[in-house]
Amino acid sequence: MERDRYVDFLRALAICMVVLGHWLITALVREPGGGIVAPELLAEIPWTQWLTLGFQIMPLFFLAGGHAAGGSWARTRAAGGTAAPWLARRALRLLLPAGAYCALVLIAVGICSAAGVDRSTLRLAGWAMAMQFWFLPVYLLLSALTPVLHAAHRRWGLWVPAAMGAVAVAAGTLVTAGVPAAVGPVNYVLVWGVAYQLGFCWRDGQLTRPLTAGMAVGGALAFAALITLGPYPVSLIRVTGETVGNTDPPSPAMLAWVVAQAGVCLLAAPAARRALRGVRVGRAVGFLGGASMTLYLWHMLPVLLAAVFYLAGLAPGAPLGSAAWWALRVPWLLVLAVLLAGVLAVLRPLERALGRLSEAVAPPPGARHDRPALLWAGLACCVTALAYWSVYGLAPDGRFPTPPALAFAAGTALLTLPHRSAARSPRDGETAAPAREAA
Template sequence: MGGVGRVRYVDFLRGVAIVMVVLGHWVITALVRAPDGTITAPELLATVGWTQWLTLLFQIMPVFFLAGGYAAAGSWRRHREAGGGAAGWIRGRAVRLLLPAAAYVAIAVACLAVSRAAGVDPGLLGMVGWALAMQFWFLPVYLIVSALTPWLYAAHRRWGLAAAAASAVLAVAVDLVDLADRGSWIGAANHVLVWAVAYQLGFAWEDGRLAARRPLLWAVAGAGAAAFAALVAYGPFPVSLILVSTEEVSNTNPPSLAMLAWVLAQCALCLLAAPAMERALRAEWLWRLVRPLGRVSMTLYLWHMVPVLAAAAAFYLTDLAPEPVVGSGAWWAWRPVWIAVLALFLVGLLTALVPVERLLLRVGGAVRPQAEVRQPYAVLAGLAGLACAVWALTVWAGEGLARTGAPAGWTVAGFAAGTALVLLPPARAAVAPEAAGTG
């Protein structure tokens, strides 16, 4: 639901969220060349404590889940109205994420394997493999939340905002248990529950339940911000909204009460800004500036750390880069130059990836992501494939692509097999005529 301005604002939020994640990673990446020529990457958030406050600016993934929920609600409703089922819709969403991820993984794993065979230091490759996979945490979470959409949306249609509130209450309970028993397996549930709150708020935005309730949105924004401040000031939670190795409690691994408060505040502010932004984005000149972000957002997200590695090789291994003390005034003065250099590398990388993008478009058409999945064996194969892909991506998000200096064969095989099962086109007996739409 919603007009042209609404749809454009959703695309704007998704594009801006990805750009802010990219900029955030680039800003906090610090490289140091040792006298023996090796390069290390000190953790800026741990060594320069005040920089943790920067994560309040750059952690805007709640916005992506909010916009994703809006888009998924419309897509799933159209699919159902056209006679489609859950299995076909879930497969279509998974294909759109796994296809570009598979291309990225294939190229990255091949480069790491060749480098290891050529005798490159395993420790260096381990660091490179971690940098290449640090963004993977998002993919398994989004795949799971997307797969739950038919049931989350059914709950929303029946109970409205109470469904999102129930997810929030469950997330609070899970985090309290996790705080009492640090490292408990139950804490992992919040990787889905917390982000599902933003996703479900996207449902309420799409069907108009929140558009006119500005007093409620102001109350949620204020309460979320106040709760975050109190939990950081008086609770065990750090201010950082991304993982910091020196902190005993993390706001992201798993997502915490403080992260939930931030999710609520950020989503409410985005919805409060919606009317003004929708009006502004009706201007064609502004939309022409924003629209390209949507086309390249997944590519930006997957590939944005490759320019960092290229810059490290070009300027740090050659000792050409100035190296003031990390966190010093001179170091920060060089940050704009660092960002500009990485942006130039990224533009070159995006140009080089054009043939890959074209190939993915052809493959995407060949696997028929719009095809309906009816046969029980096809449904089971798709679920098994999705589970394998989620497992492999989760492992890589935690360990990197080459923890021991070379890609782990079982993980690569699991991801390859899982992706192949998801991409395998079902029989041509029935095709759901869902329009492409947004999402």
């Protein structure tokens, strides 16, 4: 099947909007004593919470991810491959860049800690460099569940995301009612899993135009009702001080936004595909897609680099939220974009080396794993470490996080264990057919 450029575009768009959104709401203020604080824009200026409706488009990443994973897993099954090596191959494409990123940041944390850098400053920097990590454990869990989710999709189709959504609404209602917090984490898999599962349905042509129009309108109306008549805030990013939020864990309002956004995206698909036919557009989408993991991981580093100007008193200041402050957002974004371009250029050799390493250590398409239990244990270690860092940052309490660092390293190593390179051995007189890429 020909690769769908629109799917690649959605993933690139989601990453770019996350980067832009994080940059826009990040505010640095130099205190009279010379220190730097980062006031929370969404809490200080409540009307800015409406901006999150435009920047929270991660549902599109999960939708596109489900579309791609559904095709990849179907091809792997057809080639006789099994789940463990398929998952290892996909997981390593995320974990190796994430591991390189964590290693470099943690080395910096260790050096700064040994040099006596203030722990509160180090904790803030470590949190800023890990704030995007929430996505990785959720996506890895959905990838691990793909064989089961796709089997359910083949049997029940659209009933699967409908059932997942119903359970997510029930769980979200219980969380809002004050039921023990253990119920909440289920919705990370259920709500984002609805978008992922809709990706399967999209790829198999089950989302007709009338249905997607109903998703867009129904989801939008449900979201409007939940934020006006219900207990949920408009912000699609957690705001300090809120008793009820939409993302931590994902709420029924976030689920409504997922459905609405998926519907709009699919309605726009024909026109978008026509616009994406150009060669130059295709190259741009391809470049952003290839650099998406690097963009996602490293996009807060330019903020820390820009903080040097604030520490030196060289950055222009204006009252938070004033007209002058908003005007300064334009050069702020331009400076960060230039810095990120430089970071990407410096990291390009590392990015290519990690790509080659991934191909070298990952199981080939159609492989079988000799010790799948160890592979699943490795994935569990990585997911646990990433989840910990997403909550506490890469320098919790201003210290080097030794246990999660060891867990992540051990987990990644387990994912690279030896494997058998073919799904089955050819019979006498047969020639082994080349495995098909399950990208």
